[in-house]
Amino acid sequence: MEKYEQKLFQATQECYEIAEREREKGLDFSSEIEIPRAEDLAGRTEKLLVDYLDGLEIAENIRKTLEETNKDRETTAIKMSIYVAQTLLKLEKDRETCADVALRVGLAILTEAVLVAPLEGIARSRILNNVDGSEFLSIYFTGPIRAAGGTGQALAVLIADMIRRELGIGRYVPTTPEVERVKEEFGLYRIGLQYKPTPDEIDRIVRACPVMINGESTERVECAGYARVRNIDDSRVRGGVLLVIGEGLCLKAPKLRKHTERLGVTGWDFITEFANRSSGSEEVSYWIDGGKIWLSSNLNEKFIQEANKLEGIWNSNKNAWGFTLDKQNKILKIAENIYEIKPKLRSNRIEKIWKYMKDIIAGRPVLGDPSAPGGFRLRYGRSRNSGLAAGAINPVSMYALDDFLTIGTQMKIERPGKATAVTPCDEIEGPWLLLNDGRFSRIDTESKWDKIKHDVLSIWDAGEILLGYGEFLENNKSLVPAGYGMDRWASELIKNLDSETKLTIFSNIMGISRNEFPEGLPTLFSSLGNIWANRFRSMKPDWNQTVEISKQFKTSLCPPFNLWWKDLPLEWVSSLDDLMKDAIIEKNELGKNILRFKGASKNWNKDNIPNAGCEISVDVIPGHLHNISDSINGKGVLEDNHRIIHGIIKSSLMVLGIEHLHEGQDILAISGWEALLDGLGYSTENLQESIKPRKVLDINEHCIERIRRLRIAYELISKEELRLSELNERKRVVKIKAETEARQQGMGISETVEIGKKAMLEIKDVGPEDTDKLSNAEALIEEHECLNSLWLVKKCSQLRIEDGAGTRIGCRMGRPEKAAPREMKPAAHAIFPLGTHGGPQKLMGVAAAQENLRINLGSRKCTTCGELSPSIICTSIDSSGNICGGYTIQVESENMTNKFANKRNISIKTVHLKRDLENARINLGLERLPSKIKGMKELSTKSKIPEPLEKGILRAKYNLPVFRDGTIRYDMSDVPLTHFTPLEINTSHEKLVELGYTHDIYGMPLNSNSQLIELFPQDFVVSKNGMEFFNRVANFIDDLLERYYNTERFYCINDLEDLVGQLIIGLAPHTSGGVLGRIIGWSDTSGGYAHPLFHAAKRRNCDGDEDCIMLLMDGLLNFSRQLLPNRRGGLMDAPLVLTTRLNPFEIDKEALNVDAAWNYSSEFYEAADKMYHPKELEEKMGTITSRLKEGQFVALRGLGFTHGTQNISNGPELSSYKTLETMRDKMNGQLALGHRLRSVDVSRVASTVVRSHFLPDLRGNLLAFTRQKVRCTKCGHSYRRMPLAGKCISKIKFEGKGIRKYGQNYSRNDDSQQFCGGGLALTVSQGAVRKYIEITKHVIETYGVDHYTKQNVEWLVSSTDSLFNNDKSKQLSLSDFF
Helix, strand or coil, X not given: CHHHHHHHHHHHHHHHHHHHHHHCCCCCCCCCCCCCEECCHHHHHHHHCHHHHCCCCCHHHHHHHHHHCCCCHHHHHHHHHHHHHHHHHHCCCCHHHHHHHHHHHHHHHHCCCCECHHHHHEEEEEEEECCCCCEEEEEEECHHHHHHHHHHHHHHHHHHHHHHHHCCCCCCCCCHHHHHHHHHHHHXXXXXXXXXXXXXXXXXXXXXCCCEEEECCCCCCECCCCCCCCCCCCCECCHHHHHHHHHHHHXXXXXXXXXHHHHCCCCCHHHHHHHHHHCCCCCCEEEEECCEEEEECCCCHHHHHHHHHCCCEEECCCCEEEEEHHHHHHHHHHHHHHHCCCCEECCCCCCCCCHHHCCCCCCCCEEXXXXXXXXXXXXXXXXXXXXXXXXXXXXXXXXXXXXXCCCCCEEEECCCCCEEEEEECCCCCCCEEEECCCCEEECCCHHHHHHHHHHEEEEEECCEEEECHHHHHHCCCCCCCECCCHHHHHHHHHXXXXXXXXXXXXHHHHCCCHHHCCCCCCCCCHHHHHHHHHHHHCCCCCHHHHHHHHHHHCCCCCCCXXXXXXXXXXXXXXXXXXXXXXXXXXXXXXXXXXXEECCCCCCCCHHHCCCCCCCCCCCCCCCCCCCCCCCCCCCCCCCHHHHHHHCHHHHHHHHHCCEEEEECCEEEEEECHHHHHHHXXXXXXXXXXXXXXXXXXXXXXXXXXXXXXXXXXHHHHHHHHHHHHHXXXXXXXXXXXXXXXXXXXXXXXXXXXXXXHHHHHCCCCCCCCCHHHHHHHHHHHHHHHHHCCHHHHHHHCCCCCCCCCECEECEEECCCCCEEECCCCCCCCCCCECCCCCCCCCEXXXXXXXXXXXXXXXXXXXXXXXXXXXXXXXXXECCCCCECCCEEEECCCCCCCHHHHHHHHCEEEEEEHHHHHHHHHHHHCCCCCCCCCECECCCCECCCCCCCHHHHHHHHHCCCCCCCCCCCCEEEEEEECCEEXXXXXXCCHHHHHHCCCCECCCCCECCCCCCCEECCCCEEEEEHHHHHHHHHHHHHHHHHHHHHCCCCCCCCCCCHHHHCCCEEEEECCCECEEEEEEEEEEECCCEEEECHXXXXXXXXXXXXXXXXXXXXXXXXXXXXXXXXXCCCCCCCCCCCEEECCCCHHHCCHHHHCCECCCCCCHHHHHHHHCCCCHHHHCCCCCEHHHHHCCXXXXXXXXXXXXXXXXXXXXXXXXXXXXXXXXXXXXXXXXXXXXXXXXXCCHHHHHHHHHHHHHHHHHHHHHHHHHHCCEEECXXXXXXXXXXXXXXXXXXXXXXXXXXXXXXCCCCCCCCCCCECCCCEEECCCHHHHHCXXXXXXXXXHHHCCCHHHHHHHHXXXXXHHHHHCCCCCCCCCHHHHC
């Protein structure tokens, strides 16, 4: 690591020295490099806020404070804010400045000095007066404060309070209108908030907060009730205020309370109320675990006192109190008395989360309904190319899902987070597919997929999705059970094979030599543990070996014998058991036992599967005649439509995940069927050819009794639901009556609501007839819904049986992957304004044909001739007719404020573009100018000074788009990577040795392209799509150095491998700090592969977003702050500071939760079965956080991974969403795939797409059409109404050649007017309104939607037709009325 960091430092130093030398020549906006370097948080903070600190040096103090607080950034932020306020006050700065700068310093430390929040999230800080004349501090928050996150927003308010105390400023005492104004703004705010507080909560916060949470107006919507309020600037909604209160103070109250209590800050008691509300649910629940009873609820002071008396233990990870079991009855009674509700046994149901299904986008398919059978099955672990929110699936799953998913594609997922980026891992299971000939099997390899891809009838199961423990920890979500697979089987073996004797017994069972295993006993730790785990995971024991291992070492059945028993309806079991006795055991051509079900596929036909939007129509159910029990819950039998389509034998085999095929009218079960026999009470000993299974246990009596008890339980629950429904209806009627009477008496809204609540409370709930019976019924139903047929199998089998499917993860496609140059809209080569002179494409050649242009530009003063010039190099002409060519500097005014002086310097100026282009060509030594040089319409910068034309000409030469800050960028989807092989990144091992990769992960010298290497934290693997692009960028930089700066070339690219080893800047859009990186290779994907810590240093995770990279020399030479937009948020997405060295102590904590272990222990899987919170296991799990305790370098190197993959680029090249051309094609692809997926209700998807995409689009376009403006096609001027002249009547600003050339003088008193006269066009066309109507009709006709949605569409289409069609009366005949 030290050698690596030294290499980076030397290469960076070389780039900076070259750039500094060239900048000093005066050919740029500034003679200094405008991207300062920083090695740590302290340096970044000081350099990011250099314009505010006014020379105050704080970096060293930040470093000392970080050491004193043990790297606690939050405490450091508070202490440094107070220090800065004190220091500035001593320097005789005014208190407003002290408060403003100190708050920005604190916020910068909280956000790692990478985000834009310290610069743009706070507009200003002011000292205002309360009604009584006392002072208070008002903080003006703006929209970009969102980037700081909820914790940063909340702590900013706390820091502001600490600062005001230090400066002797009083508390804020709001007036009622100020409080009501905030309430009104929350009601009007339409942008999504994570939490929207109630009016009472808003009232409590605003009145109790010691500083005023103020802000700039960010929305167009205006308040009507409290428009003009003291201390608030105008009537528009202030988004920053709502973000800080809703997502900051309310949501992050527990964290804020921790700091206020630790620091002993008074006046923050109100935050405790919100912390208590968020620390538990409204109901009181309990559960038994670890020999204790645990009770969870909202914190209550009285309960806390009682809990302490009973020697209860508070566990913050469980968010519950623990008591010994002998105190169970007593504590439950106490809780019931205090909370006035009987504690409930905590449910073990896995909650379905529907949030990701909102706003489904047309053309992006749903891949699984929430927790639906057939969706992705959860598998715990991290591959070498996943983590930090990125998940992995088998590449075959990508292909089977019609290529909609590929590497870098975003998936919106049900749990644990909101989204994930897709990466490949071929060590996990692929999809289970039903083929046209009836064969049902799992496809794990691309070679097998290629053979059957045209014969897929249905995607029965999507395969596995690999998600790490760290993802659940980061998202604060409880673990959920995973299916019992080879991972858990291997971990349990490693735990139990704790002696050589046991290892020998295991070797004998498997029929392999002890010498084939590594030396020593199995271990879970280090890369050796990975070798042991991989050895066990790769084994394929037969049935007898699996049973013997299970008996000897207490393991469950491993694949393929770990059947999906939870999916099998209990109602099917008796009929399935009756038909099993006729099955016959045979041997296939390979000598392997198979199970034949005679006549089980009779009448089966692939056409039995109905078309999309059609009902099931099967004349005869395939296979044998059978009867199944009536539905247990009265709502229909799960999966019963598949029984009708495929018959009970085939559907049962598919539901359980048993591979089989058809032979004539028979079904042959190929593997896993022995577990089916065992589960249904048949003997599996001495299985021989041509015999029928032997029954040893009658499971029917257990099954029938279970169904009987369940039906009684469901009946009890149904009665209770009816009773509660009637009770709630009575309460509702009473409430409405009471509120109506109150309103008639003229009472206010709050009084009316209170009266309604009191009336409801008067109706008492007497409770169920028998509480214990109801509780037992609920427990029985929950057990059934969690286990289904697994309960029966566990009860009847003598072996340990665990479910093989585990938790399903619902998901849908999000954003497609991206690897493309960053372009402005419209794209430009030069940051040079052309106004309306360049035509639609803003071409300089077109503009130059007009000779002299009149453009709105700023002024700089020439250091040679003293004249004002609108460019960096003076273009003034002396008396001899020569161009000055001197260096210009920014104009400063001593007598006026900078703001006023800047306005005065900006004016309409004459630009001799043709002459300037020719001079630039000569300066560059080019024979001719590029045919197309694209400029911009206008500059949005503060100074209105364009960049040198030479830079734009050279970019046009290489066809490179420029971004608004003068840099050239390339966007790629963020993908994590910790280990790679030279072959995967298209770089030779010899080149990698030069870059410092001398050994592989096993300590062997690097001498092969197939060896596995650990990635250095600041190295980057670029998408191969960008290879040619960066080659052009490097040539552009070399030309710029040679032709513009008259110095030596730097990159000297002869072949594409020359770019390997070059330095880059990585930058995320919402930040203001870049991260230094190094190119080491090229991947055959659309993703940008980098270390999780590199992505985190940019304040990004890998959930499907994309970031940019740029060559370091490009940023150093061409980036300028003076090119940034002069608006709120203009400093975003700009490398205002460069982090040159990654320190894991100072990056976003999400990266520290990334898994770094080689294996998961068996204890982890047991905890997942019990749905523990991940924090309860944090000390035992190998995350980067645990490694950080051993030192900084340990956290950066030696990371482990649980699953490998053959190639990180395996999978489709592009998502189908990008290759399908029309929206109709995308929509057909989306719904056709949904129809083939067992886990998707395609009709619901169709309805949702129409409701959430097409209908809002149609409504919006209809509204836009009625409100549209008329635009001139020549000058771009727009009109609310069509001018009577029928053409553009805007006045010309005397642009172009100028009338003075023709001897005319323009004055204000001149009566003559010149008008544009251009043609007029509508801004919203009929086609734009109607564009989705035909697609919507097609979706409704083909896939079917609900009746409400269909009527909604018909009504809107009718409204559209009425708008555009001729409504004149038509001749009717009598037949039209009949």
